[in-house]
Amino acid sequence: MQQYGEEQLKFCQALPKVELHAHLNGSLRDTTIRELALKRNLDPALTKVIEMGDRTLSECFKLFDIIHRITTDHDTITRITCEVIEDFAADNVHYLELRTTPKTRSEHGMTKRSYTEAVLKGMQEAQQGSRGQNITVRLLLSIDRREDTAAALETVQLAAELHSRGIVGIDLSGNPTVGKWSAWEPALQEARRQGLKVTLHAAEVYNPEETAAMLHFRPERLGHMCCLDERLEVLHYNTGIPVELCLSSNIITESVASYPEHHFHPFYSAGHPVILCTDDSGVFCTSLSKEFAIAAHAFQLSNSQLWQLSEAAIDHTFLKEEEKEQLRKKFQIARATLEGCFPL
Numbered sequence: 253m254q255q256y257g258e259e260q261l262k263f264c265q266a267l268p269k270v271e272l273h274a275h276l277n278g279s280l281r282d283t284t285i286r287e288l289a290l291k292r293n294l295d296p297a298l299t300k301v302i303e304m305g306d307r308t309l310s311e312c313f314k315l316f317d318i319i320h321r322i323t324t325d326h327d328t329i330t331r332i333t334c335e336v337i338e339d340f341a342a343d344n345v346h347y348l349e350l351r352t353t354p355k356t357r358s359e360h361g362m363t364k365r366s367y368t369e370a371v372l373k374g375m376q377e378a379q380q381g382s383r384g385q386n387i388t389v390r391l392l393l394s395i396d397r398r399e400d401t402a403a404a405l406e407t408v409q410l411a412a413e414l415h416s417r418g419i420v421g422i423d424l425s426g427n428p429t430v431g432k433w434s435a436w437e438p439a440l441q442e443a444r445r446q447g448l449k450v451t452l453h454a455a456e457v458y459n460p461e462e463t464a465a466m467l468h469f470r471p472e473r474l475g476h477m478c479c480l481d482e483r484l485e486v487l488h489y490n491t492g493i494p495v496e497l498c499l500s501s502n503i504i505t506e507s508v509a510s511y512p513e514h515h516f517h518p519f520y521s522a523g524h525p526v527i528l529c530t531d532d533s534g535v536f537c538t539s540l541s542k543e544f545a546i547a548a549h550a551f552q553l554s555n556s557q558l559w560q561l562s563e564a565a566i567d568h569t570f571l572k573e574e575e576k577e578q579l580r581k582k583f584q585i586a587r588a589t590l591e592g593c594f595p596l
């Protein structure tokens with residue numbers, strides 16, 4: 253069933269947007285996945301999993317492991333970074349905070365640092381090319397929940413050293429049923445000491461102790477927050493921490509039953525800061541424009557509410573105040589063009 257009208261989608265495509273929750277390896281183009289799978293002689297059974305596989309939460313993590321098998325070398329990492337940025341730019345995203353997990357792959361001569369350098373190279377190439385000129389990009393380094401304290405600390409150290417090259421923060425992600433908060437907390441505390449911002453994937457599954465510990469840590473942003481009980485909901489509202497919400501991702505992975513039942517609605521109605529994001533636009537076959545159109549349809553948002561939602565995301569970026577101000581100015585210029593075509 254179509255989750256939005258064509259006119260709604262057109263408006264959302266024309267709307268200038270900010271993307272704050274996008275995983276590099278989850279945002280690959282279909283055509284690139286197919287090409288890389290062929291080039292790497294990926295087992296046809298695995299190719300099938302990519303093409304038509306189940307996308308429940310546990311299946312997603314198997315899928316990421318398969319995608320990681322075809323994005324192994326530095327040139328490929330640079331290429332996919334460049335393509336993902338171009339795709340967000342083509343979707344009228346003016347600011348992108350891309351995130352990725354630095355990987356050690358000794359068989360490919362890859363270290364966390366060389367992986368990250370390959371991503372930074374892709375960022376640079378994209379922004380020098382004609383298709384990436386209208387987008388500003390920053391990077392978050394992700395800690396995978398499978399990693400131990402030492403590996404998490406290595407990622408934080410790397411982010412701190414490369415701060416001046418556009419790495420603005422740390423994310424904690426990965427299979428939410430794996431690992432323990434106590435393993436990553438020292439690294440996240442270190443990130444804070446180093447002046448890096450932190451966002452955490454939280455409550456993607458029901459885990460009240462962990463969610464309470466995450467709220468106690470007070471990250472700058474949270475992702476998902478799907479599975480809360482009443483106590484956690486109150487605790488969360490009281491913190492005022494903005495939440496990155498990924499509608500398609502939560503529905504497709506079955507973390508939430510239907511769009512109208514999505515917690516976007518109570519959060520938004522309560523005036524709690526929310527940011528619409530894609531999560532994994534390749535894996536979930538979406539775009540930020542589609543996510544806005546889905547929200548418009550499911551929660552009956554007007555064009556003016558969509559504009560406000562989009563513009564408010566600037567406040568929650570990990571940019572410096574003066575950079576946020578520049579972005580707001582860019583949005584105001586875009587608004588004039590938008591008003592020429594759509595009622596606002």
Ligand SMILES: CNc1ncnc2c1ncn2[C@@H]1O[C@H](COP(=O)(O)O)[C@@H](O)[C@H]1O
Nearest residue numbers: 275276277278316352353394425426427453
């Ligand atoms: C669906 N919901 C999700 N929940 C938690 N973690 C997720 C995720 N979607 C993606 N990732 C995280 O991002 C990695 C892929 O991109 P990178 O290799 O880092 O670029 C996945 O392996 C997982 O750790």
Ligand SMILES: [Zn+2]
Nearest residue numbers: 425453475531
């Ligand atoms: Zn995510």
